[in-house]
Amino acid sequence: MAIPKETETYTYKDYIHWSEDERWEIISGVPYNMSPAPSRIHQYILFDLSRQIGTFLQDKPCQAYSAPFDVRIPNGKGELDTVVQPDLSIICDKKKLDDQGCVGAPDLIIEILSPATASKDVKEKFNLYEKSGVKEYWIVDPHDKVVFVFNLGENGQYGKPRIFSSSDTIDSHIIRTLVIELESVFTEKEI
Numbered sequence: 001m002a003i004p005k006e007t008e009t010y011t012y013k014d015y016i017h018w019s020e021d022e023r024w025e026i027i028s029g030v031p032y033n034m035s036p037a038p039s040r041i042h043q044y045i046l047f048d049l050s051r052q053i054g055t056f057l058q059d060k061p062c063q064a065y066s067a068p069f070d071v072r073i074p075n076g077k078g079e080l081d082t083v084v085q086p087d088l089s090i091i092c093d094k095k096k097l098d099d100q101g102c103v104g105a106p107d108l109i110i111e112i113l114s115p116a117t118a119s120k121d122v123k124e125k126f127n128l129y130e131k132s133g134v135k136e137y138w139i140v141d142p143h144d145k146v147v148f149v150f151n152l153g154e155n156g157q158y159g160k161p162r163i164f165s166s167s168d169t170i171d172s173h174i175i176r177t178l179v180i181e182l183e184s185v186f187t188e189k190e191i
């Protein structure tokens with residue numbers, strides 16, 4: 001099981017043979033190591049978002065998946081040279097789901113910024129999600145306790161983000177009636 005070299009390009013066929021000791025993503029053939037593991041705060045935020053979204057989706061046709069969950073995006077030639085593991089993905093078209101994850105763009109993706117991945121999340125993944133047709137993209141900044149919500153316009157581009165702080169409630173434009181209370185997302189409970 002070879003570890004990829006960041007100077008070569010790869011496809012999903014390569015990816016499935018890599019060691020499971022490390023987590024990787026491939027964006028347009030370029031491998032990105034996802035080590036180290038996310039911080040405790042990152043995981044707390046992910047859990048709370050997953051809890052709220054999972055409860056909301058219980059009797060709805062959409063399904064939510066948290067990382068590690070492979071989202072494979074075909075390029076213009078139909079090749080799978082991109083596989084990412086968003087922190088949270090919501091898919092409403094069950095035809096996109098298989099035993100390995102999702103093929104094609106989820107309806108909504110949430111990425112929680114970490115020092116090691118922040119640049120990739122706001123640049124490469126932003127461009128990838130916009131280009132591949134992810135209808136709504138949330139970028140969660142744990143440090144500043146804000147969420148940037150981008151919606152795909154009719155022109156196929158994300159417009160100016162809606163910005164929410166820890167005292168706000170997010171309403172999704174894509175998953176109708178989904179409402180997320182950010183106070184619990186950004187406020188850890190005392191133990």
